[in-house]
Amino acid sequence: MNTAAPSTLTVPFVDLKAQFALIGDEVLDAIGEVCRDAKFCLGPAVEEFEKGFAEFCETQHGVAVNSGTSALHLALRCLDIGPGDEVITVPATFVATAWAISYVGATPVFVDIDPAARTMDPALLEAAITPKTRAIMPVHLYGQPADMGPILKIAAAHGLPVVEDAAQAHGATYKKDRVGGIGRIGCFSFYPGKNLGAYGEGGALVTNDENIAQRARALRDHGQRQRYIHEEVGYNYRMEGIQGAVLSVKLDFIDEWNAARRQHAADYIDRLTDLPGLTLPKMYKDRKSVFHLFVVELNNRDGVARKLNEAGVQTGLHYPVPVHLQPAYRHLGLTDGAFPHSERLAKRCLSLPMFPELTSAQIDHVCEQLAANLFKS
Ligand SMILES: Cc1ncc(COP(=O)(O)O)c(C=O)c1O
Numbered sequence: 001m002n003t004a005a006p007s008t009l010t011v012p013f014v015d016l017k018a019q020f021a022l023i024g025d026e027v028l029d030a031i032g033e034v035c036r037d038a039k040f041c042l043g044p045a046v047e048e049f050e051k052g053f054a055e056f057c058e059t060q061h062g063v064a065v066n067s068g069t070s071a072l073h074l075a076l077r078c079l080d081i082g083p084g085d086e087v088i089t090v091p092a093t094f095v096a097t098a099w100a101i102s103y104v105g106a107t108p109v110f111v112d113i114d115p116a117a118r119t120m121d122p123a124l125l126e127a128a129i130t131p132k133t134r135a136i137m138p139v140h141l142y143g144q145p146a147d148m149g150p151i152l153k154i155a156a157a158h159g160l161p162v163v164e165d166a167a168q169a170h171g172a173t174y175k176k177d178r179v180g181g182i183g184r185i186g187c188f189s190f191y192p193g194k195n196l197g198a199y200g201e202g203g204a205l206v207t208n209d210e211n212i213a214q215r216a217r218a219l220r221d222h223g224q225r226q227r228y229i230h231e232e233v234g235y236n237y238r239m240e241g242i243q244g245a246v247l248s249v250k251l252d253f254i255d256e257w258n259a260a261r262r263q264h265a266a267d268y269i270d271r272l273t274d275l276p277g278l279t280l281p282k283m284y285k286d287r288k289s290v291f292h293l294f295v296v297e298l299n300n301r302d303g304v305a306r307k308l309n310e311a312g313v314q315t316g317l318h319y320p321v322p323v324h325l326q327p328a329y330r331h332l333g334l335t336d337g338a339f340p341h342s343e344r345l346a347k348r349c350l351s352l353p354m355f356p357e358l359t360s361a362q363i364d365h366v367c368e369q370l371a372a373n374l375f376k377s
Pocket of ligand 1: 067068069070093094096097139165167168188189190191202203
C-alpha cells in the first residue's frame with residue numbers, strides 16, 4: 001500500500017494557457033492588426049504565413065487551408081484520385097487520414113506499422129500495391145518521421161506519388177530533410193494542441209509542384225482562379241486571416257518549442273528506461289521526432305491511466321481503435337487480427353503529458369506515479 005501523502009502536483013496533458021502567458025501580447029497585437037485591416041478570410045496575414053511556413057518546410061509553395069483534414073482532401077483532389085482508385089495508408093493514425101481517401105470516393109488500403117517506429121512498415125508496402133493504387137500516404141505519427149527512404153523508393157518504382165500526413169510532425173526531419181517536403185505533397189494540421197497550433201482550426205499543404213499549389217489554391221476557394229469563374233467543383237477551405245496572423249507569430253518559436261519537447265522526451269526516457277513491461281518510443285539516428293505526443297505502451301493501460309488520473313496526471317489515448325476497426329469502415333470487411341501491430345498499439349498506447357512548458361518537477365511526478373502504479377492497477 002502506498003502510505004505517502006497524496007501529492008498536490010497536477011500535470012495537465014497539454015497546457016495552452018501556459019503558452020499564451022508567454023506570447024499573448026504578440027498574438028493579440030497580430031489579431032488586432034487583422035481586425036483593423038478587416039481582411040478576415042485569406043488576405044495578407046495568410047499569405048505571409050504561407051510564405052513563412054513553406055520556407056520552414058523547405059518547400060517552394062505553401063497553401064493554407066482551414067484544417068488538416070481539408071489539406072489531405074485537397075492533396076488527393078490535386079492528384080485526380082477518385083472512385084475506383086486505392087490509396088495506401090496505415091491503420092494506426094487519426095481517422096482523418098482515411099477520411100480524405102473516402103471523400104474523393106477512393107478506397108483506403110492499409111499497411112501495418114513497424115511496431116518500434118509506429119509508422120508504415122516499408123517491408124509490407126509492396127504487397128499492398130495493386131493496379132488500382134494511386135498514391136501512398138505515410139503518417140508521421142506522434143511526430144516521428146516515417147521511414148521515407150524505402151517508401152519513396154517503392155513509390156518511384158511503381159510511379160506512385162507520396163502524400164505525407166505530417167499533421168503531427170511540424171519540423172521533424174528524416175535524414176536532413178524536413179517532413180512534408182519529402183513526398184509530392186505534405187499536409188499539416190494547425191489544430192490548437194498541435195506543435196504549431198492556431199487559435200481555432202487550420203491546416204496547410206506544402207509542395208514543390210507549382211501546378212499542384214495553384215490547383216490547391218483554386219480548390220480551397222470554390223474552384224476559382226479568377227473571381228466568379230469556377231473551373232471545377234471546389235470548397236470553402238480558406239484559412240481565416242486571424243489564424244494566419246497567430247500562426248506567423250508562433251512560427252518564430254516552433255524550433256525552440258520542438259527542442260523543448262525533445263528534451264522532455266529524453267528526460268522521460270532517462271527516468272523510465274528500466275521499468276519492466278513498459279515500451280518507450282524508439283529514437284533513431286536518422287529521424288528526428290518532434291514528439292507531438294510521448295506515447296508509452298503497457299498492458300492494463302486503462303487501469304494505469306485511471307491511477308495516474310487519480311494522482312493528478314492527465315493522459316491521452318492516441319488512438320484506442322485502429323482505423324480499419326472503426327464502425328465507419330465496417331464495409332471494408334477488415335476484422336481484428338488483420339493488422340496486428342496497429343491493433344496491439346491501440347490496446348496498449350498511453351500518451352503522457354507533453355508540451356514545451358512542462359517542468360522537470362512535473363516530469364518527475366509523472367514518472368514516479370507511472371512507476372508506482374505500473375504493477376498495482
Ligand atoms: C495524423 C493526423 N491526420 C490528420 C489530422 C486532421 O487534422 P485536423 O484536425 O486539423 O483536420 C490530424 C489531426 O488531429 C492528425 O493527427
